[in-house]
Amino acid sequence: MARVWNFSAGPSALPLEVLEQARDELTDWHGSGMSVMEMSHRGKDFGTIIDAAEADLRDLLDVPTNYKVLFLQGGATQLFSQIPLNLADSRSADYLVTGSWSKKAVEEAQRVAPIAGAVRVAGSTAAKGAVADGFTRFLRDEEISLDPQAAFLHVCTNETIYGVEVQDDCAHLAARAGAVPLVADMSSHILSRPVDVSRYGMIYAGAQKNIGPSGLVIAIVREDLLGRAVKTMPSTMDFAIAAENGSMLNTPPTFGIYVSGLVFQWLKRQGGVAAMEQINRRKAELLYGYIDGSNGFYRNPVDVPDRSRMNVPFTLQNSALDDVFLKEAQAAGLHALKGHKSVGGMRASIYNAMPLEGVQALVEFMQDFARRNG
Numbered sequence: 001m002a003r004v005w006n007f008s009a010g011p012s013a014l015p016l017e018v019l020e021q022a023r024d025e026l027t028d029w030h031g032s033g034m035s036v037m038e039m040s041h042r043g044k045d046f047g048t049i050i051d052a053a054e055a056d057l058r059d060l061l062d063v064p065t066n067y068k069v070l071f072l073q074g075g076a077t078q079l080f081s082q083i084p085l086n087l088a089d090s091r092s093a094d095y096l097v098t099g100s101w102s103k104k105a106v107e108e109a110q111r112v113a114p115i116a117g118a119v120r121v122a123g124s125t126a127a128k129g130a131v132a133d134g135f136t137r138f139l140r141d142e143e144i145s146l147d148p149q150a151a152f153l154h155v156c157t158n159e160t161i162y163g164v165e166v167q168d169d170c171a172h173l174a175a176r177a178g179a180v181p182l183v184a185d186m187s188s189h190i191l192s193r194p195v196d197v198s199r200y201g202m203i204y205a206g207a208q209k210n211i212g213p214s215g216l217v218i219a220i221v222r223e224d225l226l227g228r229a230v231k232t233m234p235s236t237m238d239f240a241i242a243a244e245n246g247s248m249l250n251t252p253p254t255f256g257i258y259v260s261g262l263v264f265q266w267l268k269r270q271g272g273v274a275a276m277e278q279i280n281r282r283k284a285e286l287l288y289g290y291i292d293g294s295n296g297f298y299r300n301p302v303d304v305p306d307r308s309r310m311n312v313p314f315t316l317q318n319s320a321l322d323d324v325f326l327k328e329a330q331a332a333g334l335h336a337l338k339g340h341k342s343v344g345g346m347r348a349s350i351y352n353a354m355p356l357e358g359v360q361a362l363v364e365f366m367q368d369f370a371r372r373n374g
């Protein structure tokens with residue numbers, strides 16, 4: 001069996017142990033005589049699976065008891081409109097724009113603004129950075145102007161496409177926001193390091209980056225923020241109804257919840273999110289260290305303190321070599337390194353499931369490529 005090093009930004013690599021366990025249990029889950037895909041979501045067996053998944057996630061992130069964990073559908077993109085529809089309560093909401101995903105969040109919120117509440121950009125790094133459309137750093141303090149009456153303050157804590165990450169777990173931003181609840185899109189770095197959930201009103205993440213299969217999005221919402229949804233809200237989109245029904249108003253994405261649960265168990269076996277942070281730090285230091293020391297052959301455009309540990313975009317000094325780089329990388333078993341079309345160049349996504357050996361293999365290839373083409 002040939003597994004490649006998969007640097008895809010999402011859907012992305014899953015731990016091999018998890019895939020093997022899912023394979024072993026695929027046709028007969030724990031003696032039930034059926035696959036998780038085939039069992040009723042209302043049955044006892046699936047109840048065990050979803051309860052364990054929630055309990056393990058709560059353990060991993062130390063989720064306080066006054067927060068609900070919701071297993072939702074529609075992806076992070078649907079949440080971009082679902083969040084104002086649920087939380088804005090006809091008031092204005094503040095948004096920080098630091099990359100493509102937070103920009104999309106604004107656009108989606110604007111679509112529902114007539115019924116949900118106004119959208120206000122409280123700070124933006126658009127066109128302020130070194131690349132064409134900016135987004136090569138997080139906002140500086142003086143670039144953020146907050147509305148103390150805002151219904152919430154939305155932030156994307158890891159911009160997957162540009163590789164910009166908030167490094168301090170929003171300690172500074174939460175302090176500035178005061179009573180205004182922080183709503184954080186953590187799709188591409190959730191579970192990569194510890195988080196103080198109590199700093200946030202809501203955290204959400206599409207599963208397909210750093211959790212499990214696509215089709216599932218996880219939300220962690222403070223209870224006092226529930227029950228403010230617009231009156232015309234479809235019941236499938238109402239967080240309070242999802243919470244009341246244990247994420248099972250209707251059929252949830254059962255297989256995705258099951259595999260995500262296996263990933264949570266795998267994370268606990270690795271030592272939890274604090275241990276993952278150590279490994280992720282080493283992986284990122286290795287790759288950025290090599291890029292920065294390559295005498296300009298490779299370059300990462302993001303301000304050093306704001307660089308993402310999960311998504312590492314980089315360009316070749318000579319972009320005419322891009323195609324041959326990608327072709328040779330693929331032949332060497334290093335897959336999905338092509339950068340996002342809006343940035344160009346390359347991007348290595350090195351989520352939890354990417355071991356240090358994978359990053360070492362990438363760096364060795366990059367060294368060899370630079371030697372041959374420098």
Ligand SMILES: *Cc1c(COP(=O)(O)O)cnc(C)c1O
Nearest residue numbers: 075076077101160185187188206
């Ligand atoms: C991928 C991504 C999204 C969009 O996720 P979908 O599940 O495709 O809707 C949103 N935010 C961030 C930070 C992402 O990385």
